[in-house]
Amino acid sequence: MRFLLIEDEKELAAALSTALGKHGIVTDHTMHLADAFELTRQNPYDAILLDRRLPDGEGLSFIPQLRRAGVDTPVIVLTARNEPLERVEGLNVGADDYLGKPFLVEELMARVRAVLRRPSNLVEPRIVAGRMVIDPLNLNVTIDEAALDFPRRELLVLVALAKRKDKTVLRSTLESAVYNYEEEIQSNALDAHISRLRKRLLEMGAGVTIHAIRGVGYLLREE
Amino acid sequence: MRFLLIEDEKELAAALSTALGKHGIVTDHTMHLADAFELTRQNPYDAILLDRRLPDGEGLSFIPQLRRAGVDTPVIVLTARNEPLERVEGLNVGADDYLGKPFLVEELMARVRAVLRRPSNLVEPRIVAGRMVIDPLNLNVTIDEAALDFPRRELLVLVALAKRKDKTVLRSTLESAVYNYEEEIQSNALDAHISRLRKRLLEMGAGVTIHAIRGVGYLLREE
DNA sequence: CCCTCAAGATTACGGCAGCATTGCGGGATT
DNA sequence: AATCCCGCAATGCTGCCGTAATCTTGAGGG
Missing domain, CATH: 3.40.50.2300 (Response regulator)
Incomplete structure (x- = not known):
């Protein structure tokens, strides 16, 4: 090669x-x-x-x-x-x-x-998670064709979790999905995002839950 | 073939x-x-x-x-x-x-x-957004059959948003819909277009609103 | 079974990044 | 010459998000 x-x-x-x-x-x-x-x-x-x-x-x-x-x-x-x-x-x-x-x-x-x-890389991927349909390239989330408004960081967390739905996502993987190397976190900012995201998903009846895998990471599962 | x-x-x-x-x-x-x-x-x-x-x-x-x-x-x-x-x-x-x-x-x-x-090739796609009917091919916008006049850049923004009505459109996507690779933007010109477009749409009662998705892009929604 | 401790969950708060608006001036168009 | 478009920048404001304090949960050991 x-x-x-x-x-x-x-x-x-x-x-x-x-x-x-x-x-x-x-x-x-x-x-x-x-x-x-x-x-x-x-x-x-x-x-x-x-x-x-x-x-x-x-x-x-x-x-x-x-x-x-x-x-x-x-x-x-x-x-x-x-x-x-x-x-x-x-x-x-x-x-x-x-x-x-x-x-x-x-x-x-x-x-x-x-x-x-990958044979062809132009296929536009879409993820179905609960009632949500996620377009990870355009950072677009819809329920019944209606777009949902997420804060940027929560959105990135959601996409990262939905990409590996039903599989645990390492904490470090999540962090690198949301933050770059210049931005450094010294607190539980990620936990805070998860918490706010959970609340939001519940309010809008998204049909998914986020589970913590103690000491490892998180996991998104359909209800 | x-x-x-x-x-x-x-x-x-x-x-x-x-x-x-x-x-x-x-x-x-x-x-x-x-x-x-x-x-x-x-x-x-x-x-x-x-x-x-x-x-x-x-x-x-x-x-x-x-x-x-x-x-x-x-x-x-x-x-x-x-x-x-x-x-x-x-x-x-x-x-x-x-x-x-x-x-x-x-x-x-x-x-x-x-x-x-496509069964018939000369299908003319049209987008309905609020009271507006948009012909994205001819860059033509009408309300009640009456043609509307838009400044060029505002029109391109409008069409790009209307094409993905109810879905978020990334800021970078909008920029590439309005500007080509030679033209470069160093200011908030896009924001200015959005603002002026909003004002115009409001004045003519177009029946749509443009929402900002902070940190991500914009979204056009019917009222 | 309870105690302990670590990991996670939640929430208030404040700084600031990012968006909205608008006046100005240059340039294009008529 | 007049008009309008449009890039630019200054200003004000909204709400995202990092921080930290506090509360909850869960695993392991005695």
């Missing part, structure tokens, strides 16, 4: 290249979007790892350019800007996955495998 | 052909409108993909010519994404759908499927 890495931090790029090499992956590396486009014409990459903040501009703008040229190679966006809403932005312009720095190479590999296994 | 592709960018055409090939579609390709017409006489295509800017003229002029000859093959117009208003023109002369470049091949396929599934 052969990847294209578009990243301007040289040390990170070098480290990634060697790490990927241990998985049998050959990596081409460039710091510039202009070069990147040329490279994709010359090589059929299996995946593209794309940084957002680059010397010649916003990395995301590369994706439409690529798609316009008919290249449908999976793109995984790497960024320090791990604001959850920004992830959605990336996915909306055609990225296949999003990975916030810092990350473990193992996690990257897991996502790469997932993306490569 | 067999498609006719009328496109002068060779690279894009080649990429599209192979991509469509993966979906089991045979593609005939030409760069000239004159050839295209001949080809449609000889082959019963399932769909025609038509670029607007062509060496021998405006691609759109091909559609009336085709219809006059009694050919009702679905036509999907590929246009530069820059001008939202530009897309609309194509639909007025009888195109069945448009697709702004850049696009994902998967999106093209989704639209192709949609068009082929």
Whole structure:
């Protein structure tokens, strides 16, 4: 397998290249979007790892350019800007996955495998949970076609739980679904969100309950 | 299935052909409108993909010519994404759908499927929102049959919201509905449009309200 | 069976991020 | 030349959300 890495931090790029090499992956590396486009014409990459903040501009703008040229190679966006809403932005312009720095190479590999296994990535997923229908890409929740208004953080918690409905979601997973690495929590803010979310779901008769798994995380279950 | 592709960018055409090939579609390709017409006489295509800017003229002029000859093959117009208003023109002369470049091949396929599934091709979608009837293709809004006049940007915001009536529309989605990639916003211009649009809708008794979903986006709801 | 302690649940409070509104001025259009 | 659109920025305000204090629940041990 052969990847294209578009990243301007040289040390990170070098480290990634060697790490990927241990998985049998050959990596081409460039710091510039202009070069990147040329490279994709010359090589059929299996995946593209794309940084957002680059010397010649916003990395995301590369994706439409690529798609316009008919290249449908999976793109995984790497960024320090791990604001959850920004992830959605990336996915909306055609990225296949999003990975916030810092990350473990193992996690990257897991996502790469997932993306490569996916036959078509444009299917708009929807989650049904109780009476709710959730569109995780547009952060949209409806009951009987009517949109519900959730505060941002509660909404992110809800989506993260609904994505793995009937399965326990680790506390740390929830935290990284709601907060980025700059934002740090020193209190029980997550617990507070869960509590407020529970109250709200009850009031609107959403048909789901959130259970605490002591010492592990939370779990959303249909009633 | 067999498609006719009328496109002068060779690279894009080649990429599209192979991509469509993966979906089991045979593609005939030409760069000239004159050839295209001949080809449609000889082959019963399932769909025609038509670029607007062509060496021998405006691609759109091909559609009336085709219809006059009694050919009702679905036509999907590929246009530069820059001008939202530009897309609309194509639909007025009888195109069945448009697709702004850049696009994902998967999106093209989704639209192709949609068009082929449509029983009658020249269906004119219309959105009813409150007292308004919106024709999103012609960017036309009426109340009681009377046409309303909107500033361009406010109109684009309104249509984007009305298309997803009762669903939240992400801020980033709205921005990309109103602005293209060259135009950049550094202020709360979108907020200003929303505010002015609200005022206007109120004055004319449109029967809809626009709600802010704090930290997420906006939502249009009927009163 | 009860006691203990840790983990979770709930809620008030206050700071501040994000939205609403509006005047201004430049530029496009007529 | 007049008008209107529209980006920009200043101002005011709403309510989200982090914090912490307090209460509740549950597991394990004696």
